Amino acid sequence: xxxxxxxxxxxxxxxxxxxxxxxxxxxxxxxxxxxxxxxxxxxxxxxxxxxxxxxxxxxxxxxxxxxxxxxxxxxxxxxxxxxxxxxxxxxxxxxxxxxxxxxxxxxxxxxxxxxxxxxxxxxxxxxxxxxxxxxxxxxxxxxxxxxxxxxxxxxxxxxxxxxxxxxxxxxxxxxxxxxxxxxxxxxxxxxxxxxxxxxxxxxxxxxxxxxxxxxxxxxxxxxxxxxxx
Numbered sequence: 001x002x003x004x005x006x007x008x009x010x011x012x013x014x015x016x017x018x019x020x021x022x023x024x025x026x027x028x029x030x031x032x033x034x035x036x037x038x039x040x041x042x043x044x045x046x047x048x049x050x051x052x053x054x055x056x057x058x059x060x061x062x063x064x065x066x067x068x069x070x071x072x073x074x075x076x077x078x079x080x081x082x083x084x085x086x087x088x089x090x091x092x093x094x095x096x097x098x099x100x101x102x103x104x105x106x107x108x109x110x111x112x113x114x115x116x117x118x119x120x121x122x123x124x125x126x127x128x129x130x131x132x133x134x135x136x137x138x139x140x141x142x143x144x145x146x147x148x149x150x151x152x153x154x155x156x157x158x159x160x161x162x163x164x165x166x167x168x169x170x171x172x173x174x175x176x177x178x179x180x181x182x183x184x185x186x187x188x189x190x191x192x193x194x195x196x197x198x199x200x201x202x203x204x205x206x207x208x209x210x211x212x213x214x215x216x217x218x219x220x221x222x223x224x225x226x227x228x229x
Contacts, residue, residue, distance in 0.1 A: 070205035103202035
């Protein structure tokens with residue numbers, strides 16, 4: 001997939017939308033050139049099969065960009081993604097409804113949650129696939145608590161006492177913050193990422209108030225959720 005499939009407006013420059021922890025802005029991306037992003041994409045395809053190449057552009061990030069930045073001016077929406085999510089956890093674009101539902105329920109952007117939490121999301125989705133169950137955000141989140149840091153920083157879910165679903169992902173993610181790319185969302189992807197009112201199915205930019213909860217409601221509305229729980 002090409003790193004640049006369409007031109008972007010110079011007015012579409014990122015700007016900080018919220019108060020953030022100093023640790024969340026300490027790293028710029030090592031992927032600053034089209035060549036470096038192309039090399040990564042050659043080794044790690046990020047698109048699901050099915051002809052989605054016109055939906056997205058995966059771009060390098062300048063030395064002034066950080067993952068907490070949002071859109072300024074006019075232009076297509078975008079979000080940042082850590083390359084480890086593609087390479088190690090096999091996250092792909094476009095996101096499925098379960099993944100977008102979890103992000104929306106937590107009120108966080110894709111880079112706002114720690115890769116270890118992404119690992120749990122992926123593991124839950126795959127477990128449900130194997131069991132031929134339909135994963136839902138509420139069934140997944142019922143196993144966790146959420147205590148976001150303030151000001152905004154990377155967010156991790158915490159397994160509820162007595163109902164730990166997965167062991168912590170053992171892979172070290174100490175340097176994940178140094179490798180991220182910008183994903184531009186073009187109009188062809190509207191039905192995947194936006195509802196009828198053109199509201200995104202999940203926050204594409206960092207938010208100041210991730211959802212804080214001690215216990216997600218275990219009230220369920222269908223047989224799949226009953227069987228998962």
